[in-house]
Amino acid sequence: MEDYTLFLNYFNKDKDLLIKQLERVRSQTHAPTLVMACFLGTKNTELFAEYLGYVKKHKLKNWKYTTSNYDWKYVGRYQLAINAPTDYVVVLDDDRFPCKNYCKNMVKIAKQTNGII
Numbered sequence: 001m002e003d004y005t006l007f008l009n010y011f012n013k014d015k016d017l018l019i020k021q022l023e024r025v026r027s028q029t030h031a032p033t034l035v036m037a038c039f040l041g042t043k044n045t046e047l048f049a050e051y052l053g054y055v056k057k058h059k060l061k062n063w064k065y066t067t068s069n070y071d072w073k074y075v076g077r078y079q080l081a082i083n084a085p086t087d088y089v090v091v092l093d094d095d096r097f098p099c100k101n102y103c104k105n106m107v108k109i110a111k112q113t114n115g116i117i
Contacts, residue, residue: 004088006032009077013094015050030104035063041071
């Protein structure tokens with residue numbers, strides 16, 4: 001299976017939803033090579049702290065983050081994805097909770113179609 005980078009976008013969701021999404025990401029049948037959590041333009045420092053605590057608690061070495069005070073709106077995470085270290089990228093907004101095979105299937109479809117899904 002192909003390597004992929006998973007971008008997670010967080011703005012102002014509740015911390016319980018953050019944890020729910022992180023748990024779903026950890027349960028993927030094909031784990032990402034890199035997880036990049038994007039906190040772009042959010043004033044919610046509690047959400048960022050929750051992410052850091054989760055990564056530390058579970059000793060997730062390939063889980064990183066990026067922050068910005070500027071609200072990049074809907075283009076920020078895609079601008080970051082351009083520089084991903086892998087050929088394949090999956091982007092999940094903070095209201096998406098992937099089932100176990102979601103990322104595996106997205107990479108498989110992207111590989112077959114050679115395009116953006």
